Amino acid sequence: MSPVVKGASAAAAAGIVAVCAVAFLKSPGERPVLPFPTVGVLMAGGEHWCTASVVDSPKGNVVATAAHCVAPAGEDGEPGEVAHDGLAIGELAFAPAFSGEGDGSQPLGTWKVRSIHVDDRWTKWGEDTADFAFLTIAPDGDGRSVQEAVGGGAETPKPDWTSGYERDVTVVGYPESEHNPQNKPVSCTTQTRHDDEDPDMLYISCAGFWTGTSGSPWIADRGGPERPGRLIGVLSGGDTDVDSTAALFDERAKALYERAAAG
Template sequence: MSPAGKGATAAVAGVAAFAVVAFVGSAPEYEEATASPFPTVGVLMADGRHWCTASVVDSPKGNVVATAAHCVAPEGVDGETGDVAHDGMAIGELSFAPAFTGAGAGRQPLGRWKVRSIHVDERWSKWGEDTADYAFLTVEPDKDGRSLQDVVGRDQAPIPDWTSGYERDVTVVGYPESDRNPRNEPVSCTTRTSHDEDDPDMLYISCPGFWTGTSGSPWVADRGGPGAPGRLIGVLSGGDTDVDSTAALFDVRARKLYERAVRG
């Protein structure tokens, strides 16, 4: 699902493959990453509010996060970039809170990390192609120079997989918005992917609980726990209900975006 439900695609006003946002301070101390079952997954925030789900992906500098393109860029139409999100709201300044949890404003046990740059495929930002509904973000180090991946655990972040097939056993983790999830706890499902019947180029799973706010949730194959974080093959893009979810399968074009994020 999108930030406000995809069917009605949400995004940020003013598309760009690269964006800079204002500084968001990290917490001075962090809790143990092992206290969370999914320390690399968290809430993508816009102006401090829950907007989508995102996750750390393994990278050389430990500073890359994956999410859905519609969470960070307007859907393009007929070669033209969009202007605003579907509801007319600008998404605002982005930050990422891994292992977010707790009622009300919630806790950010592993800090809140400033998003420095956004990398989105033009197939999404100009044409609105669902098969390009993924994005890679780079985040700033904390005030002590530590990388995001160092804090969540170097051996916890899944490795991106650019050549996956459509039938894989995956674990999908996401954060529904608080109206459906008042304690702000992640939901997860381990199941097998298949081709989406309506769009065979998209991945499909059937799992309950993936309401609004779970867009960008990672789809991780071969996950085996700490030290065996698995392979990231896509992120949740859409679905008509909380049970039916789709994802764009990572491919060589996704790899190019990731490599731009790594350089960024």
């Protein structure tokens, strides 16, 4: 069974593990402390579409998200024509640490997506185990990379291409405004396992991952300062409103990442 995707218009997960709506804190005279600066909203046509996150790369120009957020699923070897909800995807941009009511604010700017990299297993066959994508992000007007803007290597998880299925992870996502009017990220720290219905997929049970959280990073071994963890996958969907699944990164994911990083 294909999972229910959690992008722009699909039901999402609620479960038994605590999820926090994360506040943005600021001391007098200081810039806000952003708890998850590498994670943000993937916008399509200027609207909240999915969640995406910066992943460590040599040029600092790579963002990870779900394939269904950026490319239609194929079927029987043929490319799809529209997104999972039947809508055109639109021009993509990334707003790390997005927050605020309505249109919200972009404390770390809005970054243009230069190119997208998606596996043929997704674009031709719609395989759930390939529901990941890597985006090349253009530098800003000052020549900075998106990774520099979010705090550099001290904040940015490195990718892990050989992870096992049982890991302690922190998952961070942006539900749509219907369930999250202030557009704050929600997070959950729990343990992954094989999905019962599709053992090739990762599974967690967590509350609060509503529509809009597709593409949320699954970060293993995240700790304190200088321990940004390892990115092992991104949120793909869930069979019910209490489940979340992710495709585990593999060697083909690595090949997509390398293409994005070279851009």
